[in-house]
Amino acid sequence: MRPEVALPVLLPLLSGAISLLFWRSRPVQRFIGIGGNLALLVVSLWLFVGVMEEGYITLEMGGWPAPFGIVLVADVLSAVMVLMTAIIGLLMGIYSLATTGRGHEKFGYYPLMHLLLAGVAGAFLTGDIFNLYVWFEVMLVASFALMILGGERAQMEGAIKYVTLNLLASIIFLTAVGLTYGTVGTLNMADIALRLDAAEHSGMVEVLAVMYMVAFGIKAAAFPLFFWLPASYHTPPVAVSALFAALLTKVGVYSLFRVFTLVFDQSMDYLQDIMLWAAAITMVTGVLGAAAQFEFRRILSFHIVSQIGYMLLGLALNTPLAIAGGVFAVLHNMVVKTNLFLISGITHRLLGTYQLKKMGASTVSAPGWQWPSFFQRFRWPVFRRYPGSSPNS
């Protein structure tokens, strides 16, 4: 019995439920918001330390043995992603205290944030492919509600595109899960991998691989499936945008890494070619899209797309070093992209605009604030030597 594997999922659910009980009390919700995020950070550290010592930890839910029940698996990749989620969750909680309006907090901002964190942590920790779908949906429903909190016209328009394309991706994923079960008769990811290795290499396996690639590709915002992201990510409040930028697309990337290194690890040459090209074009289109924009958050949104390309390239090259670089790019991007979104919020606060064309005098009117952005854009020099980190942005 290893409770630390389940706690990163259970604690946010619990703090979300408790803050729902205090629906009318803003101070209590804020207190639980920060307290819950702190607790999540503590259990994530506990899990991380355990995983670093033992390599991986599994927990069979309800005591059902592995291929039949649902297992939670924490290996180094999952544990480090959960730890990053907890860190970013805490930072967003603190940032939200200062920036989130009363109108948002009144309509359940903190419970939704906890639900989102629970969904993300569940997706990182589960070892069951259908359970992965369930956590995706938990995360999506929370993100839908966070996105339209406030109810402005731009949010509604962005949310319709976001909801439609993400649901389409979910259905493709669900279809692929159903076909997987029909083909190999199991839903445990490790068990699927074993049975696919034993079975002959049939056309059905390739269809499944492509379906997973498309479904996670939409969620990760890879070319040519990224159009929902720049249409929607700049519409909610900054703390929400930053949380989405740090976590949601990364869950898609994580799932691609998980599925294509664990389940479909047989050589499929043309699939690898497709992924290489998709990754390369994602990098270029993201940057070109960003170059055409003058709204701070829209530039950052397009930049997320471009960075996803770098992560996918690591997976597409498919050597241990390249995959390590891709994972490093994911972690690095979580920190940097969150910070850039937060800086856009500070800029808005100081200057009252997100339009770059109106920001010319910022160094005059707010001395000192240009430095965080300056350092973010150059990145910490130590990271630039790693294979996964990108020289631009």
Next chain:
Amino acid sequence: MEPLMAVAIGILYATAIFMMLRRSIVKLVIGLMLLSNAANLLIFTTAGMTRGAPPLIPEGMSAPVGNVADPLPQAVVLTAIVIAFSVLAFAVVLIRRAYEVVKADDLDKMKETDT
């Protein structure tokens, strides 16, 4: 039974995609609804359809006897139905709010956030 189900599922998917390609946001939501139903039926069918053989274990034994229906896809479909229902509830509220704000049931009028 399976070929019939396959045709029905194919028609459902095709109808759903057609509905989602229309400009009306109401039809978009109808499309999403049909799509999730199609996926549920697909899971149900691909896992094998066995008639009149519930997966019950006879008294005094530890495993069911003979060829029985697989209970797992039914559990999976049940979960998927609940999820689809909650998402659909959200989508209906969303299109109502979007209609109130934009004053049009037309996706072409919702291009302010695009480039």
